Amino acid sequence: MIRGLNRYFQLEAHGTTWKRELMAGLTSFFTSAYIMLVNPLILQDTGMPLSAGVLATIAATVIGCLMMALWANAPIIVIPGMGLNAFFTYTIVQSLGLSWQQALAVVVVSGVIFLLASVSSFGGKILSAVPASLKHGITAGIGLMLTFIGLQKGQIIQPDSVNYVALGSFTSPVTLATLIGLAVTFMLFVRNIKGSLLIGIGFTSLLTLGLAGTGDVADKAVDLKAYGQVLGAADFSVMQIPFWIAVFSMTMIVLFENMGLLSGMLPDKEKFPKAYRVVAVSTIVSGFFGTSPTIASAESTSGISEGGRTGVPPLVTAVLFLLSALALPVIGLIPGNAVAPVLMIIGALMMMSVKDIPFNDFSEYLPAFLIVVCIPLTSSIADGLAFGFIAYPLTKAAIGQWRKCSPLLYAIAALFVLNFVASAVFVH
Secondary structure (H helix, E strand, O other): OHHHHHHHHOOOOOOOOHHHHHHHHHHHHHHHOOHHHHHHHHHHHHOOOHHHHHHHHHHHHHHHHHHHHHHHOOOOOEEEOHHHHHHHHHHHHOOOOOOHHHHHHHHHHHHHHHHHHHHOHHHHHHHHHOOHHHHHHHHHHHHHHHHHHHHHHOOOEEEEOOOEEEEOOOOOHHHHHHHHHHHHHHHHHHOOOOOHHHHHHHHHHHHHHHHHOOOOOOOOOOOHHHHHHOOOOOOOOOOOHHHHHHHHHHHHHHHHHHHHHHHHHOOOHHHHHHHHHHHHHHHHHHHHHOOOOEEEOOOHHHHHHOOOOOOHHHHHHHHHHHHHOOOHHHHHOOOHHHHHHHHHHHHHHHHHHHHHOOOOOHHHHHHHHHHHHHHHHOOOHHHHHHHHHHHHHHHHHHOOOHHHOOHHHHHHHHHHHHHHHHHHHHOO
């Protein structure tokens, strides 16, 4: 059996070993396990039952990771996206006024469009139409947003009525545990200690529980009956203008976020087409199973940094997510701040993409810069993409290089402008 799995995943051809791949899988799981708790809590703000959200998150993750492992053989973890769950809850449901059932329909429709783009020549045209500088900007911008989320989860920064954010209190046990955990994890990581991120999560968890107790750990018991309320609950009955605004915005996000993430993370770029299609299919699956879209998660970087090169890490992650449904209270004991150091390190790794942005050409640098800063500062991946994609053809036209932009890029920029206008009219 082991010999058969070795041939299937081609470990020798990838220059890796089972020990390295399994360690990468464990690291990927513990880095992404927080999504089982965080995602349902965000979706709960739409009125979705918490227990149902937990099971939907696990189901979508397991299926997405299995497809990535067995079809694409890529070391990419597929989980509900943190930016997309916030977009699902606070924009589609609370701002546009759709029900969470209609929002699930938005996910399905966006996934179908995403899949059509990924399997057709149109998908290739989109990939070639988007300048490399913008792709690198997307990766860096999401990395900066992950870092910001890490700082928030670790209570290193806190909301401020004057300056929006301020430094957290160093007298807080959670903040102290996060800072110490960050220092320990960072030292292990820069010394290339295998399992450094996994060790960091464990160390920070124990330190936080020792200093602050269980804190806000709540009862995470799962009611299996509640899952029937969200499974297949997507409502396609209302497809008015707000619905299509949501579809456009979500489609743009899943197309370009996954493009940027996969381009930046995949060690073997030849696996991009299959991995891209896997994420498209998993987006559709997410809507039917009752959660916001799954993405090629930035947390995959943790497993890749541990040496993951094949589909073994997502396979391990899928199995552990499935088992976690039986032991969710144990996972619930992991404090939210325990993943903060890892998120910040992953964000730093993704920020390395800025080195590939041509700083000597301001017409390339400025649009990428807008994406990098606007994604975290607007707390919206869609808005960050919009600023960059609109600015790119404008800057090229300003210096007489408008012919260097493909007609498709102009069309994408125009759609982002129309989306801003439609959002202003129908949302506000």
